[in-house]
Amino acid sequence: MDHKKQSSSNGHNGHLKGHEAPHGGSTSHIGHKDIFTKCYEFNHHTKAQSLGLYPYFRRIDDTVGNKVICRGEAKIMIGSNNYLGLAQNERVVEAAIEATRKYGAGCTGSRFLNGNIQLHEELEEALAKFLKRESVLLFSTGFFANQGALTSLLEDTDAILCDRENHASIIDGCKASPAKTIPFAHNSAEALRRRLKRLPETAGKFLVVDGVFSMSGDIVDLPAMQKVAKEYGCRVYVDEAHALGVLGPKGEGTVHHFGLNSEVDLIMGTFSKSLGSMGGFLAGSKPVIEYLRHKARCFMFTASLAPAVTGGVLKALQVMQEEPERIEQLWKNSRKMHEGFKSLGFNIGTTQTPVVPILVGSEIKALHFAQKLFEAGIFATPAVFPAVRYGEAIIRTSYMATHTEDELDYVLETFAKIGKELGVFEDSAYREGTKRRANNGYDFDVQDEKVSETLRADSGTHTQA
Numbered sequence: 001m002d003h004k005k006q007s008s009s010n011g012h013n014g015h016l017k018g019h020e021a022p023h024g025g026s027t028s029h030i031g032h033k034d035i036f037t038k039c040y041e042f043n044h045h046t047k048a049q050s051l052g053l054y055p056y057f058r059r060i061d062d063t064v065g066n067k068v069i070c071r072g073e074a075k076i077m078i079g080s081n082n083y084l085g086l087a088q089n090e091r092v093v094e095a096a097i098e099a100t101r102k103y104g105a106g107c108t109g110s111r112f113l114n115g116n117i118q119l120h121e122e123l124e125e126a127l128a129k130f131l132k133r134e135s136v137l138l139f140s141t142g143f144f145a146n147q148g149a150l151t152s153l154l155e156d157t158d159a160i161l162c163d164r165e166n167h168a169s170i171i172d173g174c175k176a177s178p179a180k181t182i183p184f185a186h187n188s189a190e191a192l193r194r195r196l197k198r199l200p201e202t203a204g205k206f207l208v209v210d211g212v213f214s215m216s217g218d219i220v221d222l223p224a225m226q227k228v229a230k231e232y233g234c235r236v237y238v239d240e241a242h243a244l245g246v247l248g249p250k251g252e253g254t255v256h257h258f259g260l261n262s263e264v265d266l267i268m269g270t271f272s273k274s275l276g277s278m279g280g281f282l283a284g285s286k287p288v289i290e291y292l293r294h295k296a297r298c299f300m301f302t303a304s305l306a307p308a309v310t311g312g313v314l315k316a317l318q319v320m321q322e323e324p325e326r327i328e329q330l331w332k333n334s335r336k337m338h339e340g341f342k343s344l345g346f347n348i349g350t351t352q353t354p355v356v357p358i359l360v361g362s363e364i365k366a367l368h369f370a371q372k373l374f375e376a377g378i379f380a381t382p383a384v385f386p387a388v389r390y391g392e393a394i395i396r397t398s399y400m401a402t403h404t405e406d407e408l409d410y411v412l413e414t415f416a417k418i419g420k421e422l423g424v425f426e427d428s429a430y431r432e433g434t435k436r437r438a439n440n441g442y443d444f445d446v447q448d449e450k451v452s453e454t455l456r457a458d459s460g461t462h463t464q465a
């Protein structure tokens with residue numbers, strides 16, 4: 001859609017000169033650039049909304065087991081990261097309530113200035129013991145844990161070797177870091193070697209990878225990568241967000257899965273996935289963690305984890321270790337879905353984990369697919385460029401230990417039906433491979449105007465404001 005046309009239909013033309021802004025507030029003086037102009041012109045989301053295909057920010061009124069209730073209708077949740085089903089676990093919820101009763105609703109400040117509660121220290125000790133690491137530092141989110149490490153450990157003469165499919169929080173941490181970021185081809189130890197070879201010995205080097213990649217579900221080739229890193233004196237950092245509670249003998253993550261705990265310098269993790277809550281951490285040697293405790297600004301100058309979160313995560317960590325059958329069941333369910341989707345003819349890429357991307361290709365078709373799933377009682381979210389490569393839109397699905405056979409069978413049946421209806425197997429991503437484009441920050445736009453027009457014509461029944 002033409003941006004200028006759209007903005008003039010909204011009552012302005014993107015070059016406001018001292019007039020009242022259409023959305024409230026006053027604009028800059030004549031001749032001065034108004035930083036809000038781009039906001040008034042932004043319409044990427046409204047295109048999908050006008051088609052009745054906007055799949056984000058769906059309101060959940062209630063959660064009952066593996067289902068969420070949206071406008072009175074139950075939907076099977078296959079779009080969460082609640083891998084072990086612990087977000088709704090009774091013992092976890094009770095622990096969160098108990099912590100709130102004891103310490104209050106929040107800590108109202110940072111631990112650095114306003115004090116630790118005992119639960120923060122207990123959780124750090126429990127995680128250090130679980131991961132067999134000297135020391136752990138909690139962060140208010142996993143995003144901050146990545147930001148904290150990447151901004152405070154590196155200097156402007158250093159280099160971050162960054163897998164191209166690393167999570168957005170790593171990409172943003174790299175942007176905020178004084179170090180130079182050197183991306184390398186996804187999961188390729190050889191590409192890593194080529195990059196490292198070119199760097200001078202005097203540059204500090206830091207390899208940063210996801211343990212399990214959040215969109216593809218790939219497991220990092222850590223044995224090969226850390227070997228190369230070691231040859232070049234490069235420190236190794238693994239983001240275990242999607243591996244904690246999934247991989248490793250007791251759910252410790254990728255590093256333990258490969259038996260490489262002594263070869264990896266820092267482990268990062270989040271509580272927002274298997275541990276059912278929110279927050280993040282870094283685990284490593286005592287001197288490094290102590291340094292971060294006194295240098296990481298996004299730890300020092302932000303409020304610490306709330307008592308409910310800390311108490312709940314502490315209990316979730318305990319339940320995970322006491323009930324290893326959850327991880328077993330998660331893998332059983334994941335394997336069923338890998339095989340099920342493949343036998344139906346879907347392309348699920350190279351996933352090896354409970355994160356199962358279903359390739360659709362066209363972005364508009366992916367939106368349509370997600371909407372049809374929702375109407376059929378399944379909650380799943382599409383991922384479009386640049387969260388994934390251009391022309392490779394997916395429905396990102398992820399499975400839980402608590403999903404039942406019946407629920408999973410229904411998901412497979414429904415995907416098969418919608419896949420046929422939308423003709424996803426005829427999409428260019430299936431026929432011609434992919435078109436690659438640089439990943440330059442998250443945005444949302446519909447990729448193919450021609451396809452969009454076709455769908456616009458036949459999506460009348462779904463259209464909503």
Ligand SMILES: Cc1ncc(COP(=O)(O)O)c(C=O)c1O
Nearest residue numbers: 141142143167169214241270272
């Ligand atoms: C790989 C990865 N790292 C970090 C994060 C950020 O974690 P948090 O949700 O705790 O901020 C995520 C969240 O989606 C993730 O997928």
